[in-house]
Amino acid sequence: MYQAFLIKYAEIAIKGKNRYLFEDALVKNININLKQVDGNFNVRKENGRVYVETEGDYDFDEVVEALSRVFGIVGICPVIMIEDTGFDDMAKAVIDHINEAYPDKHFTFKVDARRARKNYPMTSMEINAAIGERILEAFPETKVDVHHPQVMIHIEVRPLINIYSTEIPGPGGMPTGTAGKGMLLLSGGIDSPVAGYMVAKRGVSLEATYFHAPPYTSERAKQKVVDLAKKVARYAGPIKLNIVNFTDIQLYIYEKCPHEELTIIMRRYMMKIAEHFAKEDGCLGLITGESIGQVASQTMQSLLATNEVCELPVYRPLIAFDKNDIVAVSEKIDTYETSILPYEDCCTIFVAKHPVTKPNLERIKKSELALNEKIDALFEEAIASTEVVICKGE
Numbered sequence: 162m163y164q165a166f167l168i169k170y171a172e173i174a175i176k177g178k179n180r181y182l183f184e185d186a187l188v189k190n191i192n193i194n195l196k197q198v199d200g201n202f203n204v205r206k207e208n209g210r211v212y213v214e215t216e217g218d219y220d221f222d223e224v225v226e227a228l229s230r231v232f233g234i235v236g237i238c239p240v241i242m243i244e245d246t247g248f249d250d251m252a253k254a255v256i257d258h259i260n261e262a263y264p265d266k267h268f269t270f271k272v273d274a275r276r277a278r279k280n281y282p283m284t285s286m287e288i289n290a291a292i293g294e295r296i297l298e299a300f301p302e303t304k305v306d307v308h309h310p311q312v313m314i315h316i317e318v319r320p321l322i323n324i325y326s327t328e329i330p331g332p333g334g335m336p337t338g339t340a341g342k343g344m345l346l347l348s349g350g351i352d353s354p355v356a357g358y359m360v361a362k363r364g365v366s367l368e369a370t371y372f373h374a375p376p377y378t379s380e381r382a383k384q385k386v387v388d389l390a391k392k393v394a395r396y397a398g399p400i401k402l403n404i405v406n407f408t409d410i411q412l413y414i415y416e417k418c419p420h421e422e423l424t425i426i427m428r429r430y431m432m433k434i435a436e437h438f439a440k441e442d443g444c445l446g447l448i449t450g451e452s453i454g455q456v457a458s459q460t461m462q463s464l465l466a467t468n469e470v471c472e473l474p475v476y477r478p479l480i481a482f483d484k485n486d487i488v489a490v491s492e493k494i495d496t497y498e499t500s501i502l503p504y505e506d507c508c509t510i511f512v513a514k515h516p517v518t519k520p521n522l523e524r525i526k527k528s529e530l531a532l533n534e535k536i537d538a539l540f541e542e543a544i545a546s547t548e549v550v551i552c553k554g555e
């Protein structure tokens with residue numbers, strides 16, 4: 162029924178000379194997501210527009226679903242495209258469209274015609290009036306409202322005639338890959354996949370690091386994180402996931418450091434290792450799912466202590482989010498059901514009964530001196546034994 166989808170984008174339209182880079186990234190990302198949908202699609206740029214043209218049969222809902230995961234898109238308009246074979250045919254196409262798309266005809270409407278082809282024999286105003294009349298004749302239940310119409314019928318006279326009246330919201334944001342790369346610390350929880358999604362939405366491509374602690378954490382816990390990375394990759398594009406065996410470092414910290422400081426010291430080593438991979442692969446920052454006050458290791462004092470080991474900026478998109486708000490996003494992006502699977506996490510296993518909530522940085526650093534003998538070797542070993550999995554959206 163619809164021969165094309167007109168893709169509306171907002172922010173990328175204002176990027177001056179860089180505009181084509183953003184549009185090219187948008188076109189590329191649309192193509193990637195449409196690969197998962199059956200059908201023939203041609204994505205093309207035309208005068209500041211992006212169109213997805215369809216050829217033959219396709220599943221409308223699947224196409225819309227795939228497009229609504231492409232960052233940078235603010236609106237998806239299903240378009241009827243016809244050859245210009247005269248006014249009567251244009252009017253008939255509009256009537257047929259309304260007939261099919263709106264079972265209940267009790268609505269107000271306005272016709273908004275535009276001509277890119279100025280040699281068309283009618284002015285835009287004349288098209289508006291004449292099409293409006295035809296609609297009122299065909300569907301007497303409808304009414305014209307030029308100020309606040311319920312349905313806006315767009316007619317664009319271009320090489321072809323485009324007719325559309327609905328705009329399905331897209332995810333917004335910027336095309337992934339236009340803003341550099343970030344290293345996400347991805348756990349199996351609710352927060353970090355949401356944090357990755359949010360930063361990716363600003364155009365950042367993602368790499369990820371996960372710390373596991375076999376045999377204390379299971380293969381299933383690891384698979385859960387791979388599954389989460391694949392879910393985030395549906396939006397963010399393929400994610401290289403570094404799976405770090407953290408057991409020996411955790412046991413060593415457990416043996417040598419005060420137990421109430423375990424979580425903070427562990428978090429500091431996680432950041433250091435993630436930063437190592439980040440630098441190696443050209444990431445411009447670290448990303449975590451931390452939020453002020455959520456747990457003992459996320460008070461401002463704890464965040465200060467964790468942050469202190471990093472040279473790269475640490476992006477914490479959820480810093481001021483309440484848990485409810487984070488859960489709402491995770492449901493929207495379909496990571497929630499995976500995140501709540503009850504597999505053990507490496508942090509919870511070695512967690513102290515009464516962790517410090519206001520760690521003192523100098524005291525933490527002093528406690529870490531007890532690790533001097535073996536920690537460098539363990540650090541090297543953890544890096545050398547890291548497993549890499551490329552997670553693609555599915």
Ligand code: ATP
Pocket residue numbers: 345346347348349350351352353354370371372373431448449450451455456458459506507508
């Ligand atoms: P999440 O729901 O994402 O697990 P959380 O509320 O459980 O977060 P913490 O366990 O304190 O919070 O972790 C804070 C952040 O540290 C996480 O959002 C994540 O970015 C990172 N992190 C924690 N554990 C791991 C892990 N095992 N591997 C990788 N990153 C981790």
Ligand code: MG
Pocket residue numbers: 348349350506508
């Ligand atoms: Mg966690």
